[in-house]
Amino acid sequence: MQATGLIVEYNPFHNGHDYHLKQSKLITDNQPVVAIMSGNFTQRGEPAIFDKWIRAKMAIQAGIDLVIELPLSYAIRSAEYFARGATLSLAHTGLVNNIVFGSEKGQLKILKAIASLLATEPPEFQNILKRNLNNGLSFPEARAETIKEMLGDEAFKAINKPNNILGIEYLKAIKEYDLPIQARTIERKASNYHDETPGQSEIASATAIRNLVYKNQIEIAKSYIPEFNQNLFKSSIHTGKGPARLKTWEEYTLFKIRSLTRDELLDIPAISYNLANSILNYRNKITNYNDLINRLTSKTYPKSRITRALLQILLRLSKAKYIEHRLEEPAYLRVLAVGKKGENILSELANRAKVPVIIQPAEYLKEPDFNSSDRLKYQLSLDIHASNLYSLIIPAQSAKTGNKDFTQRLIALKDL
Known part of the structure; x- marks a missing residue:
């Protein structure tokens, strides 16, 4: 089958x-x-x-x-x-x-070309990327400009679309792991x-x-x-x-981030040293979740990364555990x-x-x-923990x- x-x-x-x-x-x-x-x-x-x-x-x-x-x-x-x-x-x-x-756009050929480039990162790609970073571009901007220079305008347009971004990553994983899977779009x-x-x-x-x-x-x-x-x-x-009660979840988020040390923040996969400092700076000043997101969002740290970082705090994701348990x-x-x-x-x-x-x-x-x-028990524990927290924001008391x-x-x- x-x-x-x-x-x-x-x-x-x-x-x-x-x-x-x-x-x-x-x-x-x-x-x-x-x-x-x-x-x-x-x-x-x-x-x-x-x-x-x-x-x-x-x-x-x-x-x-x-x-x-x-x-x-x-x-x-x-x-x-x-x-x-x-x-x-x-x-x-x-x-x-x-x-x-x-x-x-359903353009599999151009998406495959981008995925191949990102999977292999040949010397030319690395040199152009370094030059763009040195010119003051953020990493996503520098990478997009590098792709434009090497593959043209169509590739540049494609890489900035949300569905294409995920599609490119699927294609990249297939190539990197040499999977016997054909991709279609x-x-x-x-x-x-x-x-x-x-x-x-x-x-x-x-x-x-x-x-x-x-x-x-x-x-x-x-x-x-x-x-x-x-x-x-x-x-x-x-x-x-x-639907899940988002306001309850947002208040719990604000509650949780006030309890963490710098080292605990730095163990979160999506949190860098600078982002940890920003969270520490704002966490006791901001009383509204959306205000916190807006304060933390920047060219370097887009909103999607900030929301994931805060979610990872609550759901106990850990850089150290990811390495320890070989969760590649x-x-x-x-x-x-x-x-x-x-x-x-x-x-x-x-x-x-x-x-x-x-x-x-x-x-x-x-x-x-x-x-x-x-590793199986640890990874499964994260899923169960997530369900247990999620149950608290379901409206029905019985749930x-x-x-x-x-x-x-x-x-x-x-x-x-």
Whole structure:
């Protein structure tokens, strides 16, 4: 059996995702589809609108055959780490021979050229990059200018688009690890990744849909969700299983950062020495999360990096632990849900996976253990810790109990 891999967040699953899924099946001869999905927190540095199990249900109702959770240690990192963890997870299944991702223009050739350049960094690239850095450009600006000089204007335009950025990192990981996976891309349709309001199309960005939900414009938001997911979308909100309370999370963030030492801040992957100093300078002066973000954001430290850095503080990511536990590659595949072809895929996965397949975390852990010398147990502890904190910002009181990872059964389409 061979399968198509998708790298997703589904925050929430919407009409654009449905288009991407259908097109992916079309160009890969309707192979089974395996999705690597972020858990309860996303790469932009925020809690997901619904928990990972609700979003996994949306995925299998849409036609995904297997949903695997992207470990937290990659899900809330930079694009490079996010893409590497997701791509290697798909490779570790032993099943996936295609990855299909969305891009702004569907220009696979130019994206591959950029990825190859970044993966190999030949002497010419290094020399031009150094010159641009010496001219006072930030690293992202210097790299973009270097790519423009070596590959032309089209490459320069491509590297600054959010979907392209991730796509380039997927392609780079495939090249660096020599993975037996073919990459394909589909042009993003209608909305832009960061659009904050819907346009005239039936497709709106996930950002725009979340904004509608937080404004309590549920019926409007629902119109951008596929019909087969609308009941789950509405019932999850009406029963208090979502959306996550962002204000509560933001206040907890301000609370947490006031308790850390400089050394503890410097152990956070996204925090440099200068950024740690800025956090120490502002943390007792600022009483509003967004004000803190704005104060810390600069040309050197974009907003996305700041939000990820603050999230990494709360979720206990550690540079030292990353090195100690050799977390360059995922230590396991955590299965959240199985769809129509899922049971057959699970059987194949058990035989062909290159790392342990986890369905019940209780078989590996009784509770999170951040002192474990076992890389699998440590990495899994981060995922469970994230779920436990996320449960505190779900509106429904009944959903606030922790350790759901130990009690939640595997979600199967046949049971829904």
